[in-house]
Amino acid sequence: MEMLDLAGWHPIAASSDLPTRHVFHGQLLGREFAVWRADDGFVNVWENRCLHRGVRLSLGLNDGRELRCLYHGWRYSSRSAGCTYIPAHPADAPARTICNRTYDAVEAAGMVWSSVAPEAEFALPEVLAGADPLVLRPVPVNAAPGVALALAEGLLPDARAIGAASVSFAEAGLVVFVQPLDAHRCVLRGVLLAQPDDRMAALRYHDGVLCGLRDRIEASGEVAPPPLEVGFQPVDAALAEMPARARSGPKAELRVQVARKWDAAQDVAGFQLRAVRGVLPAFQPGAHIDVHLPNGMSRQYSITNAPGESDYTIGVKRDAAGRGGSVCLHGDVREGDVLAISAPRNNFPLRRDSEKVLLIAGGIGITPMLAMAQALQVQGIPYALHVFARSEAHVPFADRLAGLAVTRHLGLDAAGTGAVLGDILSGYAFSHHVYVCGPAPMLTATREIAAGAGWPEEAVHFEYFANPEVIDDSTSFEIALARSAMTLQVPAGRSILEVLQENGVDVPSSCEQGACGTCVCGVLEGEPEHQDVYLSAAERAANDQIMTCVSRARSARLVLDI
Amino acid sequence: MKLYDFELHAECYAARLMLSLLGVTYQTEAVDFYPEAAHLAPEFRAINPLGRLPLLEDGTLRFGTVQGILSYLAAAYDPTGHWAPDTAVLRGEVAGWMAVAGELAATAGQARLIETMFADGDAEAARAGAEALLRVIDQHLWFGEVEGRDWLCSATHPTIADIACFPHVVLSEDGGISRQDYPAIRRWIDRVKRLEGFTVMSGVFPTSSAL
Incomplete structure (x- = not known):
């Protein structure tokens, strides 16, 4: 049963099976694949199963950059197969561990080749080296691959087995690859080694040959073995269980x-x-x-x-x-x-259930806005990107802005910027959201103008580059760690984060100035003294979370959920 | 215009799809095909003696088969003449594929009725018949792509033959017939779904937009 060797490379699709924005339903040795080509040409071969409810991704929608599951709309990125958006949690960033299983794929000689468990890099079968092949129509057969191969060898007198799953007929310039779909099903993939004079006639003639071969194989009366039993790849342990807390400090994996x-x-x-x-x-x-x-x-x-x-x-x-x-x-x-x-972390997630999105970028604050605008553009959600800069020469990534719904506001002073922001932010309606990134004074102005224009706090999303506040670390207080069963003193001049890390409590952190939100921790008791720029006013007032890198306590004691 | 309709009936879907593609407004009257078998009741037979769905009523006119409905709608409501083209070649091709649509109804369609609405019949035989037809259709569409033809007939646009065949093919999985072995059919399904005015039904979903 060499044909059922998981390490073998097999053709699983013809290049022509992957036209623009299509999802091909493939299979190899019992494993079902969703095979799709992104708009940039990249061929994705994924396990044919959404990580959420197990629905076949071959039913999904190829939008050119991401594959969207038909069932609950989870989106997976081309190449990495990582989940980028979960519609049921529009305000949250999906965990990085939600990533589908991918298989190796190589496009060569007009076909896509893959392997379930490759032990070696793909090597084009020698017989195809240097050939300008014409790929014939694939012909699926309801028979064991080994039976099909044996009967294929009887097709023409000059048959010569090449590799474990293919036969060459030198005289006809024909090679037949037997793709093992499963123990009881296969596909005959024929290739003519040179372009014939009359392409259509050659395609039709050899299609007839392969269909005849299929009919003989299926009529041979061999009892097909039962299907292979395939275990699904278990999901990542971190997905199945509560993830372990990351090691302290910024990571660079x-x-x-x-x-x-x-x-x-x-x-x-x-x-x-x-x-x-x-x-x-x-x-x-x-x-x-x-x-x-x-x-x-x-x-x-x-x-x-x-x-x-x-x-x-x-x-x-x-x-x-x-x-x-x-x-x-x-x-x-x-x-x-x-x-x-580090791996990407998202503290500034983009909702995709908005009826209209305003993106406001000041200077270099355009960087996250560009990613958002391009995602909204691809998905067809109405948006407007407003770029504030000193001059055209100060607008970064002008090449990426081409084709986006962008308005430039150049050379404005503070008063001028405020007036334009007032215009942009007039006319709030339900399900409108605004995202803003830029220098601190502009963010503050935007938040104030939006509040004045009737934007609810949850519709205004912002990301500071840096915390402009002067941090007061003169207080000292006690922290009780509810999960770790420890009580620690935070002296003046030290942050909660530093004290936690010194005592072996792992807290991920990043900017360490109260801007990025990475080191957030739940508060069970006590009153925090917020000094960050990450939490909104309502989140601050709720007093149930704290940025441990800069914020401190008003009360003598804080009980933290850690 | 009024369509006597059952939401889950494949041929009623063909009629709704054609009406939607043509942009014709209409009313529906629900007939409880399953479980009540209201299409066989004397009240309905008084309107359609064949006891069949769908039935289209346009003024005093009545059309009681899907073939009749598609042909009439295309002739009466399509000023471009694309859906039911009248060249000799295309007339022959359309009639041929309309006949195949009838065979699909008797095989893939019947397998679906057996599996989902407990109709009488041999599901395995219906599936085997459908698979034989789907092999031929897949081969026809594969060579069509090579020759630059996107649809069942040789026109540069779809015809009522595509609309007649589409529901039985796209709903085949309800009857236990996978389309994995028919990649060219799967691509044709994407093309139908991208037609302007395409409409869905339970079990038939939209696809992504083309580039």
């Missing part, structure tokens, strides 16, 4: 190479980051990565890419008065350099 560095605008460098090995994890619009720099710093940058793109593109504004991160990236990091980055 990915290695990327700077594929391209360019001037994306005045004082803004664009960096295109490519995986050193494998495929980068899926990102969602609004997500950011931590970039670890040669000077030892770690900085957060938003991903600007459209759904389904393979590399991460970030924009870095040079800030000579800053703490040195942007200067290092501008000056020291060059094309070809390898950087350590």
Whole structure:
């Protein structure tokens, strides 16, 4: 039963089976596949099962960059197969661990090849090397692959077995691959090694030959064996159980190479980051990565890419008065350099159930807005992107803006900006949402104007680059950790986060200045003194969560849910 | 215009789909095909002696078969003449594929009625008959793609033959017939779903937009 060897590479589809925005229903050795080509040409071979309710993804919708399950609309990104959006949780970012099983795929000689458990890289069968083949119509057969192969060998006198699952007929210039769908079903995939003079006649003639072969195989009376028993790939343990808390501090689990560095605008460098090995994890619009720099710093940058793109593109504004991160990236990091980055994290998720979305970007704050605008564009949700900048030369990524619904507001002072924001934010209606990213004064102004224009707080989403507040860390208080059964003292000059980490309590953190929301912790008792810019006013007033990196306690004691 | 209709009936869906593609407004009157078998009751036979759904009423005119309904609608309400083209070749092709649609109703359609509405009959035999037809249709559509033809007939646009065959094919899984072995049929289904005015029914979903 060499044909049922899981390590073998087999053709599973013809290239012509994957036209634009189609999902092909494939199978190999009992494993069902959803096979689809993204608009950029990338061929995805995925386990044919939505991680949510197990519905076949071959019923799903290929939107060119993502595959959407027909049942509850979960969206999965091309390449990584990571989940990017769950409609039932429109305000939340799906966990990074929700990622479908992918199979290797190679497109060669007019066919897509895959393997269930490859032990070696794909190698084109020698007989096809250098050929300009004509792929015949695939002919499915209800018979065991081994039976089909044996009868195929009797098709013409000069049959010669090549590999474990194919027969070559040198005289006719014909090769027949037997794709084992299952123990009892297969597909005859014929290839003519050279382009014939009369293509249609050759296709018709050989289709007749293969159909005749199919009829003989099916009439041979061999009893087909029962189907293979295939266990589903168990879901990631982190999905099935409560995830373990991440190790303290910013993590840098990915290695990327700077594929391209360019001037994306005045004082803004664009960096295109490519995986050193494998495929980068899926990102969602609004997500950011931590970039670890040669000077030892770690900085957060938003991903600007459209759904389904393979590399991460970030924009870095040079800030000579800053703490040195942007200067290092501008000056020291060059094309070809390898950087350590974290997996994307999304503290700024984009709802896709809005009737209209306003995106407001100030300066380099355009970076998450670009990712959002491109996702909304692909999905056909009405949106308007407003870009505020000093001049056209200061608008980053002008190439990505082409084709988007963008309005530029150039060279405005604070009063002018406020007037334009007043116009943009007039006319709130139910199910409208506004997302804003930019310098702190602009964010503050936008939030005030939106509140004045009747926008409810939950419809106004914002992301600060940095916390403009001066942090008061002069207080001292006690924290009780409800889950860890510890009571600790937080002295003046130390943050809750530092005290937790020093005592071996793992809390993920990122910006450590109250802007990114990574180190959030539940509060069970006591009154926090909020000093972050991540929580909204209502979230602050609820007093049930705290940013442990900057916020402190008004009460003598806080009981934390950790 | 009034359509005597049962929501889950494949041929009623063909009539609704044609009306929707033509942009014709109409009323429906529900006839309880299952479980009441109201289409066989004397009251309904008084309107359609064949005791069949769908039935289309346009003024004083009545059409009591899906073939009749599609042919009439295309001739009366399609000013482009695309849906029921009148060249000799296309007339022959349309009539031929309308006949295949009838065979699909008797096989794939019957398997679905047996599995989902407890109709009498041999489901295995119905499925075997359907698979034989689907093999031929898949081959026809595959060669069509190679020759630059997207539809069942040789016109550059769909015809009533596509609409007559579509419901039985797209609902085949209700009758236990997978379409995995018919990739060219699966692509044709996407093309039908992308027609302007396409409409869905229970078990028939929209697809993504083309580029």
